[in-house]
Amino acid sequence: MSSHDEHQNHPNNKPPGRKEMSRRQFLTYTLGGASAFMGVGAVLPMIRFAVDPILHKKGEGEFIKVAEESKITGEPQEFHFELKQQDGWYASTATLTAWIRKNERGEIYALSPICKHLGCTVGWNNNKATPNEFHCPCHGARYTKAGKNLAVAPKPLDQYKTKIENGWVYLGDIVPNTEAAKEA
Numbered sequence: 001m002s003s004h005d006e007h008q009n010h011p012n013n014k015p016p017g018r019k020e021m022s023r024r025q026f027l028t029y030t031l032g033g034a035s036a037f038m039g040v041g042a043v044l045p046m047i048r049f050a051v052d053p054i055l056h057k058k059g060e061g062e063f064i065k066v067a068e069e070s071k072i073t074g075e076p077q078e079f080h081f082e083l084k085q086q087d088g089w090y091a092s093t094a095t096l097t098a099w100i101r102k103n104e105r106g107e108i109y110a111l112s113p114i115c116k117h118l119g120c121t122v123g124w125n126n127n128k129a130t131p132n133e134f135h136c137p138c139h140g141a142r143y144t145k146a147g148k149n150l151a152v153a154p155k156p157l158d159q160y161k162t163k164i165e166n167g168w169v170y171l172g173d174i175v176p177n178t179e180a181a182k183e184a
């Protein structure tokens with residue numbers, strides 16, 4: 001071995017720890033960067049998946065054909081209809097109920113059956129003690145034909161947005177009751 005080789009290979013001649021440091025740093029940065037990138041890549045879709053249904057609840061603002069106009073009378077009648085929902089990737093169908101009636105002025109309105117006390121389902125004329133009223137079997141809330149709250153519940157029954165087209169009643173989003181105020 002020449003004195004030149006000795007000089008080259010002598011451990012003390014290497015810049016102390018420089019090569020190892022830089023490799024370690026390189027690995028730290030590379031792996032750290034890659035994990036952060038993958039982390040963000042994995043988390044972003046999850047956040048979007050969680051938030052998207054809130055931002056874009058498909059089905060809102062739509063009207064659904066529910067009943068023939070000619071079938072609607074002054075007596076509340078129960079109709080069921082299906083609402084197709086697309087929440088993010090998840091598609092589902094909900095069966096909804098409406099109590100539809102024509103008021104004294106000939107206007108058609110549709111009430112939601114969800115009790116404004118704690119959310120049970122009300123029925124029409126379903127309690128012998130209080131005929132011709134909506135009654136909730138859970139805690140005895142009572143409502144008039146127009147959905148005005150008479151007992152237990154703090155608010156009138158909600159309504160569906162309603163439109164009449166080509167002899168059919170279409171129902172849309174649920175909105176606060178406006179019918180009760182028209183009642184004598």
Ligand code: FES
Pocket residue numbers: 115116117118119120136137138139140141152153
């Ligand atoms: S939920 Fe209807 S009375 Fe309580």
